[in-house]
Structures are given as C-alpha cells and as structure tokens.
Amino acid sequence: MTADTSSRVILKPRKARPFFARHPWVLDSAIERVEGAPADGDVAELFSDRGQWIARGVYNSQSRIRLRLYTWRLDEPLDGAFWRRRIEAAIAMRGELFPPAAHQALRLVYSEGDGLSGLIVDRYGDYLVMQIAALAIARRLDGIVEALVERLRPRGVLVRCDRDIARLEGLPAVLGDEAGWGETPDGPVFIEEHGLRFGVDLAAGQKTGFYFDQRENRRVAAGYFRDRRLLDVFCYSGGFALHAARLGGAGEVLGVDSSPQAITLAKANAELNAIANVRFECGDAFRTLEALAADGRRFGAVVLDPPKFARRRQAVEEALRAYHKLNLLALSVLEPGGILVTCSCSGHVTRADFLHVLAEVAERAGRDIQVLEQRGAAADHPVSATCLESEYLKCFVCRIA
Numbered sequence: 001m002t003a004d005t006s007s008r009v010i011l012k013p014r015k016a017r018p019f020f021a022r023h024p025w026v027l028d029s030a031i032e033r034v035e036g037a038p039a040d041g042d043v044a045e046l047f048s049d050r051g052q053w054i055a056r057g058v059y060n061s062q063s064r065i066r067l068r069l070y071t072w073r074l075d076e077p078l079d080g081a082f083w084r085r086r087i088e089a090a091i092a093m094r095g096e097l098f099p100p101a102a103h104q105a106l107r108l109v110y111s112e113g114d115g116l117s118g119l120i121v122d123r124y125g126d127y128l129v130m131q132i133a134a135l136a137i138a139r140r141l142d143g144i145v146e147a148l149v150e151r152l153r154p155r156g157v158l159v160r161c162d163r164d165i166a167r168l169e170g171l172p173a174v175l176g177d178e179a180g181w182g183e184t185p186d187g188p189v190f191i192e193e194h195g196l197r198f199g200v201d202l203a204a205g206q207k208t209g210f211y212f213d214q215r216e217n218r219r220v221a222a223g224y225f226r227d228r229r230l231l232d233v234f235c236y237s238g239g240f241a242l243h244a245a246r247l248g249g250a251g252e253v254l255g256v257d258s259s260p261q262a263i264t265l266a267k268a269n270a271e272l273n274a275i276a277n278v279r280f281e282c283g284d285a286f287r288t289l290e291a292l293a294a295d296g297r298r299f300g301a302v303v304l305d306p307p308k309f310a311r312r313r314q315a316v317e318e319a320l321r322a323y324h325k326l327n328l329l330a331l332s333v334l335e336p337g338g339i340l341v342t343c344s345c346s347g348h349v350t351r352a353d354f355l356h357v358l359a360e361v362a363e364r365a366g367r368d369i370q371v372l373e374q375r376g377a378a379a380d381h382p383v384s385a386t387c388l389e390s391e392y393l394k395c396f397v398c399r400i401a
Contacts, residue, residue: 007036007044007059009067016048019055019069022386024117026057026067034059040170041139043078058136062170068117068136083116083140084147090114090121091151097379105191106380107212108152112390113382118169121148122208124189124200126155129208133162135169145181156182158202188265190272194219196242198269204261206236206307213377214239214305214343217395220375221303221341222248224397228300231292231333232256233285233326238266238278240303240341245275250301253278256288289329301339302330308346316348323349323357324364331365331400340369340398347392354394368401 011019015030026046038044038059044067046054056078057069070078070086090109098106109121111133118134128148132138138161145157159180161171188199193215200209218239225248232241235255244250255278257263266280281288285306304326309319327342334340344354351374362369375395376383383391 007034007038007042009034009044009046009057009059011046011048011054013049016052016054019046020048022055022069022072024057024069024112024384024387025065025389026069027064028066031066041135058134058139060135060169063135063168065134068134070115070117070136080143083144086114086116087121087144087147088151090116093382094380105193105210105212107378108380110381110390112384112387115384119144120208122210122212123152123154124191124202124209127183127185127189127202128152128154128157129202130157130159131161131208132159132171133165133169135171138169138171149181154182156180156184158184160208188268193239194243194247196246196269197272198237198239198242199265199272200237201261201265205265206259206262210237211239211305213345213381213393214395215378217341217343217375217378218243219247220373221395221397222246222250224248224339224341224372225250225301227251228339229298230254230301230303231299232303232305233289233330234305234307235266235280235303236262236305238269238280240305241266241278241280242269242273242275244301244303245278246273251277254299255280256283256285258282258284286326286329289326289333293329293332297333298335299333299338300335301341302334303341303343304330305341305343306345309344309349313348316346316353319346319349320353320357323354324360327358327361328364331361331367334400336401338400340396340400342396342398344394345392347389349394351391351394354396358396358398370399370401371396372399373397 010032012032040060044059055069055072057067104125107122118137120131122129157180202209222243225244230244230250230253232255235241235257241253241255245253260282263280263282270278309322377393
C-alpha cells in the first residue's frame, strides 16, 4: 500500500449527490473512470464529473463497493492518526452513554455508524472480537489492533470475517491465522446482561459470539410474556428464552435452533442461571413450525429472530417471501391474543417492507396483527443518518387477535 493519494475516482454525471450527502459506499456502477493506478487498499480521491473534490476513501477493484469513503475533509489524510482518532471517538461515545459495568459486554465500534466502514469491535470482558468486512480495514489491521490494545489493554484480540464478505472483498489474501493478538480463550467467556449470565464462544460462535444488538429488545419483549407458553425460534444461545423465563415470568419456554453447537450453549446457559422451565431442541425453523402446527400445539407467544435472509439487494424479493412464510407459520401456532416478536436483520429489507409483509400475513391468515412496538438495535449500534443501511435491525412486538 502506498501513501500516494493522487489516484482519482471520477463519477458519472448525476451520480455525485449521495456522496456530497456523505454516503460512504461508491459502487462500481456510479464510476465513470479511474485516473492513476491505485492498488487495492490504496487511498483515492473522489471527484464529481465536473471536477469537484468530494471525499477521500480506500479503493478496492474486487468489490462492488469500489471506493469506501472515510473523510469529507480535504485536509484530513487517512493515516494512522486518523484511524486512532476514529476508534477513540467511538469508544468515548460509549463511555458517555453506558455505565462502566456495561462496558464489559458492549459493541465498541460499529462500522458506518462510527465512520469506520467495514470494522466492528465487540468487547467481552478481557477480550475483544473484531469483525472485518472491508479490505480497507484488513490492510490496516496491524495499526488498528495496536490502537485498540493501547487504549483498552485486553488479554486478547480475535479477528473474524464472514466467508461471503471475504469472497466479495478479496480478504483471504490479507487475513491470516496470525491476524489477532494476545491470548485466545480456551473455553467460553462469561458476560452478564440484565442480571443473566451467558457463556460466549468467541472463536466459533455466530458473528462475534453474541448478539448485543438485541440487548434491549430481549428485556422489553420479556415484559409481554408473563405466564405465557413461549416458542423461541432461532434461539441461538438462549437470549430471548432465558430473559423470558427469568425477567418475564413466562410459564414454559421452548427454544429451537438448527445449530447443535448453539443448542449445547443454550442448555449450558440455562443451567448456568439455574432456570428449569426452559428446554432447547435442535431443528429447522420452518419444519419445526409446520410440525407443531400439524400436532395442534399452541403457544401464547412466539419469537422469530432469523439470520439475514437478504445479503444482496437482488435477494430482497426472495427474502420477503421467506419472512412471509415464517411469520405465517408462527401465526398458525399462536393462540388468539398471543404475542409475536418478529425480527429482521437484513439491511436491504426496509422497515416499510417488513410492515408490508406483516400486512400480507394478516390478510392470508385472516387474523388481525396489532403492532405494539417497533424497535431497532441497542444504542451501541448507532445508525448513520447518511447511511441508512446501518439501520439493519427491525424488531416488531405484535399482538395477534
């Protein structure tokens, strides 16, 4: 990677407005030409077709996001000091928003929400887990890890990357086995959330190991489950299920997940918290719901927290059909007056899209769906007003008549 920033990315006519408005993703389809010969990971300048300087970012010929923008200040180079300032600002913001005890289980850096597109950093006690989603970050990984270690003094830093994202960004060549720092925990790391303890598998668990984004949604949802029989679908390590039993006073809880590892972890977390009225089973969500409905099983509440159904904009229609089927199946096992907590973490599916799905489900099922609350991610996942894709999580608390 060179320090030369003379490479220029020139936009097509009438394509500049989103980037003057500080959207950080310049897609290949918006680019007229590239002047200079930037290598992947090099800094490049963004110009309008009329020659106006817009922003500075990092180039990647292997990605549809050809240029990730990081600064709209002409006098701000993307040097080591820049990345340190951004990381420090993100950590300082959490210090203002959360009490010290909460800092042991928290998202410290949230990608576009913190002006660090492609970088996620979660803290689990004495360990940090980084999730890398951009070559721009991967090429600067050593300096970023060094900044985090100096600021937070962890015992270890683990680096993870989603396979699909790695392929799209060309990351395998730059992320190796030695990308982390310090110790790797030899077992689960334990965190606390709303008085409950959870063991987290940092090395092999989903995403960075735990879903901090649903923190407040788990607490709020629990308040609707008093004395109800709850079905928690895609239960992972038991977050919604254990909150329902301990905080919400649910009468009986069944958690279902297709991952045997997740079910093992969920059972261990139930035992860790001495919660006896929860059981967990391994099974496919759709088939399990179909079987429960066929057996005449009914529940007073259902939680649906599926994985991302739309990884690309082109997959939105298919994802909407999956959400429709899943929620329709949930209604088939819900008692009249039951509570449905239904979620989508697909950033390409908008809140309006998801509401439209629920309207179609209500029509198909012949039942009224009353939306009681519309929620998003916890405050350590700030939404960038200039990159609305950062508002990926939708959580709807509904009453089903």
